[in-house]
Each structure stands twice: as structure tokens, then as C-alpha cells.
Amino acid sequence: xxxxxxxxxxxxxxxxxxxxxxxxxxxxxxxxxxxxxxxxxxxxxxxxxxxxxxxxxxxxxxxxxxxxxxxxxxxxxxxxxxxxxxxxxxxxxxxxxxxxxxxxxxxxxxxxxxxxxxxxxxxxxxxxxxxxxxxxxxxxxxxxxxxxxxxxxxxxxxxxxxxxxxxxx
Amino acid sequence: xxxxxxxxxxxxxxxxxxxxxxxxxxxxxxxxxxxxxxxxxxxxxxxxxxxxxxxxxxxxxxxxxxxxxxxxxxxxxxxxxxxxxxxxxxxxxxxxxxxxxxxx
Numbered sequence: 602x603x604x605x606x607x608x609x610x611x612x613x614x615x616x617x618x619x620x621x622x623x624x625x626x627x628x629x630x631x632x633x634x635x636x637x638x639x640x641x642x643x644x645x646x647x648x649x650x651x652x653x654x655x656x657x658x659x660x661x662x663x664x665x666x667x668x669x670x671x672x673x674x675x676x677x678x679x680x681x682x683x684x685x686x687x688x689x690x691x692x693x694x695x696x697x698x699x700x701x702x703x704x705x706x707x708x709x710x711x712x713x714x715x716x717x718x719x720x721x722x723x724x725x726x727x728x729x730x731x732x733x734x735x736x737x738x739x740x741x742x743x744x745x746x747x748x749x750x751x752x753x754x755x756x757x758x759x760x761x762x763x764x765x766x767x768x769x770x
Numbered sequence: 771x772x773x774x775x776x777x778x779x780x781x782x783x784x785x786x787x788x789x790x791x792x793x794x795x796x797x798x799x800x801x802x803x804x805x806x807x808x809x810x811x812x813x814x815x816x817x818x819x820x821x822x823x824x825x826x827x828x829x830x831x832x833x834x835x836x837x838x839x840x841x842x843x844x845x846x847x848x849x850x851x852x853x854x855x856x857x858x859x860x861x862x863x864x865x866x867x868x869x870x871x872x873x874x
Binding site for chain 2: 606609610613617620621624625627628633636637640643644647650651653654655656658659662663666667670671674675677678679681682683684689691692693694698699701702703705706707709710713714717718721722723724725726727728729730732736737740741744745748749752755756758759760762763764766767769
């Protein structure tokens with residue numbers, strides 16, 4: 602049991618380091634296509650964290666929707682707006698604005714870190730039970746049926762909206 | 771594993787995303803940073819869901835909400851990229867600073 606926990610912790614920290622490194626590359630990279638590819642690393646790492654949290658169905662959905670669809674959408678967006686695919690120095694704001702953004706980010710992290718540490722300190726998860734897909738679907742189609750239907754209508758509206766916005770007249 | 775491991779990972783990812791939204795000028799990159807923020811929120815939702823699930827096995831709210839967030843994120847990216855395409859078509863640029871018609 603202890604050995605398993607150690608293995609879980611090592612896996613967590615390795616994946617977390619990859620996620621943070623990839624995320625920093627996404628927001629600092631000078632090349633649009635590379636930024637999209639670093640985003641793949643971040644999203645894949647997040648899927649791996651879901652598996653560590655014993656949430657299989659969300660992990661699979663993450664891979665299908667994010668890695669499968671959203672990254673492709675981003676690459677299409679880059680292609681259709683004829684952005685420079687090589688190094689581009691025009692992607693960021695100028696110096697002072699970036700410093701301001703970094704300060705806001707750090708302040709926000711300080712605030713959230715303080716609140717989280719104050720509340721949870723070293724509280725452990727109980728024994729993580731694998732959350733079966735059947736149980737998730739039961740929950741969606743009983744307790745959360747109405748929000749699920751609303752999401753369906755929202756997706757339809759977004760689909761129609763995107764077509765109307767993007768088509769040429 | 772500590773709950774805080776996952777919550778802090780979410781917080782770091784969220785702050786990197788906020789930095790990206792504020793510091794990037796290219797609209798596609800701003801949308802990518804928003805994806806980082808949404809993923810940070812999802813990590814938190816699934817972590818809290820796992821915490822609840824350990825005490826109350828019938829409760830799967832965390833995962834269900836994470837799934838809803840993923841669906842809304844997909845809709846958001848679709849509409850967002852359509853808007854970016856519109857801006858590109860009208861102004862031949864996707865630089866956030868060039869969209870300044872409201873400035874007097």
C-alpha cells in the first residue's frame with residue numbers, strides 16, 4: 602500500500618513538472634504552432650492526473666475532446682488566419698505590460714496558495730475508489746439530467762453560431 | 771496523496787493561464803491561455819470530486835461538472851475561433867491591439 606502511494610506521488614510530481622513546464626512554454630513561446638504543440642503536452646498531462654485521481658471517464662473524454670478536437674481546431678485557426686508559422690516576435694505585449702501581467706499572476710497565486718494552505722494543509726485523500734463510467738452515466742442521467750439537456754442545447758447553439766459567424770457571404 | 775498537491779497544481783496552471791491572457795497579443799494564443807485556465811478548474815473539480823467520492827461513494831458531482839466544463843470549453847473554442855476568423859477577415863490581423871474601434 603505504501604509502495605503504491607510512493608509510486609503515485611512520484612508519478613504526480615513528474616507529470617506536474619511536465620504540465621507546468623509545458624504551460625509556461627505555451628504562454629512564452631515565440632512560435633504559434635509550437636505553442637499549440639506544447640498545449641498538447643499540458644492537456645495530455647492533465648488527462649494523466651485524472652487517471653491518478655481514479656477518474657477514468659473524464660481522462661478519456663479529455664483525450665478525445667481536447668487532444669482530438671480542440672487542438673485540431675487551434676491548428677485550423679492558425680492556418681486560416683495565415684499567421685506566421687516561423688518565429689514571430691509580435692505575439693506578446695511590450696515589456697511593461699508583461700511585467701504587470703506577471704505581477705498579477707504571482708499575486709493571484711499567492712492569494713490562492715494562502716487560501717488553499719490555510720484550508721487544507723496536509724489533508725489526505727481517503728482511499729481513492731475507482732469511479733466507474735457506469736456510475737458517472739447514472740449520475741448524469743438522473744441527478745444532472747436537466748443541466749445535461751441544457752448543455753446539449755448550448756452545443757447546438759454554439760455550432761450554429763460558429764457556422765453563421767465564419768461563413769462567407 | 772495530499773489534496774493540496776492537486777489544488778496547488780490547479781492554482782499554478784490557473785495563474786500561468788491568467789498571465790497568458792494578459793501578456794499575449796495574438797488572439798489565438800489568448801484562447802489557448804483560456805484553455806489552460808479551464809483545465810486548471812477541471813483539475814480542482816475532479817480532485818474535490820475524488821475527495822467526496824471517498825466518503826460518499828454515491829456522489830460523483832465533481833466528475834459530472836468536469837464533463838460539463840469540457841463540453842462548454844469545446845463550444846467556447848468553436849465560437850471564439852469563429853470570432854477570431856471574423857476579426858481577421860475584417861481587419862487582416864488578429865492582434866488584440868488592432869481591434870480598437872471603440873477607442874475614440
